Ligand SMILES: Nc1ncnc2c1ncn2[C@@H]1O[C@H](COP(=O)(O)OP(=O)(O)OP(=O)(O)O)[C@@H](O)[C@H]1O
């Protein structure tokens with residue numbers, strides 16, 4: 235039997251593990267509520283936040299009205315950024331809870347080896363990360379529709395690009411969580427570490443570093459949380475800039491300096507503090523996720539199950 | 541590719557947990573077609589050894605192989621070896637049936653196999669209940685069902701009788717014997733020789749991580765000398781009288797009794813009469829394996845320990861001050877010969893009153909296995925074959 239057939243069996247087993255208990259939808263429901271209500275809350279105070287962006291020089295020069303640009307996309311990214319906590323926790327518990335409940339014994343005994351089991355978990359949880367991502371984006375979008383009363387919707391291209399970035403972010407957070415959980419081993423420890431980083435340490439350090447750097451790209455953008463937010467934030471900023479360029483009527487083309495300045499502002503508004511831009515952020519976050527996965531694999535290999 | 545022999549080989553295996561040496565230079569081979577008992581007192585290193593065989597614990601030194609390969613090289617490990625381990629985990633909120641379906645998928649056997657193994661261990665009715673609500677015995681049955689999913693050639697069981705009711709224990713014993721008769725391999729650990737005495741052919745006895753005895757159980761039985769257990773009115777007077785008759789191998793036994801070697805009940809009775817010592821109990825014991833087991837597993841202390849002549853009433857024989865735990869008073873030494881499978885004292889697990897799960901069905905053999913001729917059948921397994929179906 236080929237390796238991929240064996241892997242397929244292990245992935246099927248992982249899906250059965252997930253679907254035969256309630257964790258997946260418990261976390262999913264909360265993720266949807268958080269994403270939806272966060273997007274709804276932010277966008278209901280739309281004017282305050284959007285005014286900052288729309289009042290910018292470039293909008294005036296481009297002769298654009300607020301409604302013509304999909305500013306609401308920043309609510310989408312912020313809702314995604316906060317809701318990624320849940321797929322991250324879901325991934326974190328993948329191995330940690332098996333270690334905690336000792337079901338890992340049977341999982342190891344029925345898999346050809348530990349590397350393949352972890353590979354199957356990686357594939358399975360990447361898929362689940364995407365499922366969470368799609369659900370979160372739909373909930374956040376619904377939140378925006380309700381929050382803005384349908385007045386300030388996001389243009390389809392901008393929405394699609396940001397949604398794709400959001401799904402990728404969820405997948406990578408899930409895998410990063412998976413690695414951290416495998417590394418730490420205890421479910422409680424994993425949840426605490428992930429929550430403390432995702433809710434406090436990450437955002438606060440991003441603010442502090444970005445404060446020192448006066449808003450420029452900085453070390454925050456190289457850390458997992460900053461890179462993840464940079465991935466979604468930059469996507470939103472880039473697509474907004476593209477919208478402005480495409481719709482500019484006030485002048486033949488918007489100067490690139492101005493546009494860049496706008497992108498920085500938009501990225502900040504979208505939550506991407508200290509980011510190095512879309513592709514750099516994606517690469518950095520991918521590298522973090524892979525690093526933790528590798529550490530988790532290494533720890534899993536050497537673990538004695540007694 | 542593994543050699544299909546069904547042989548478990550342990551070679552110079554050692555394991556240290558920090559400063560604790562759990563297993564020290566252990567070597568033995570478990571042959572197919574027989575049930576091998578793996579015996580040793582608490583903390584002897586049984587669980588650690590079995591987990592090294594199964595690739596769950598990495599040895600500090602040495603190797604453990606099944607079919608000539610370490611566990612992680614077997615390819616389809618669950619079709620080669622099934623196991624029941626101590627404190628094995630089940631997700632408390634997952635039903636027994638779903639638990640088995642998860643691992644049926646991982647192993648690559650069809651879902652109907654789940655029903656087969658549930659029936660085999662008598663859990664069909666309880667299949668849709670959460671494993672978290674199972675009794676110890678039911679969990680043990682579920683663990684056994686999981687072990688059987690891949691229709692393995694080798695079974696490794698760590699104290700499988702724990703928590704099983706007498707009916708379950710009797711069933712397990714028959715099951716293991718039949719399993720071995722088909723030319724498959726069984727390695728079963730226990731800290732009670734009496735518990736497995738009637739099941740096993742071969743025995744590996746370990747103590748403090750080292751092999752104390754390894755061979756046929758019958759050889760061990762034949763090596764055992766008869767002993768006389770006597771309850772005298774005065775231990776000192778009787779032992780003095782015995783020594784005067786050149787009977788000097790006397791040891792304190794439980795409940796104020798003396799164990800006297802190389803003699804007969806009649807001789808002891810006569811000597812006691814002459815010495816004017818009253819006898820309240822007199823019993824001759826042959827081939828008391830449990831006793832030999834004690835000697836083997838705690839004998840290393842016997843020389844150093846002070847003679848426990850006239851030890852406090854009820855001090856179990858063989859309990860040494862330096863042993864990490866004293867055997868519980870009266871057990872297992874007390875077990876009368878011939879009732880090796882009495883439920884462990886205090887085992888509270890009977891069948892649930894509402895009959896939540898039925899007795900194990902004999903269906904296991906009906907569902908899978910043509911009655912095998914007596915004697916050993918060589919085991920053959922084709923690659924990709926789900927196991928025994930090909931031979932049925
Ligand atoms: N994870 C661990 N960390 C530290 N020491 C351990 C660990 N696992 C086992 N040990 C030690 O190794 C020794 C052997 O333990 P093991 O569980 O193998 O014994 P056992 O023969 O199975 O005993 P029992 O009959 O009680 O099940 C013991 O001294 C135990 O304390």
Ligand SMILES: [Mg+2]
Nearest residue numbers: 586587626698
């Ligand atoms: Mg043990």
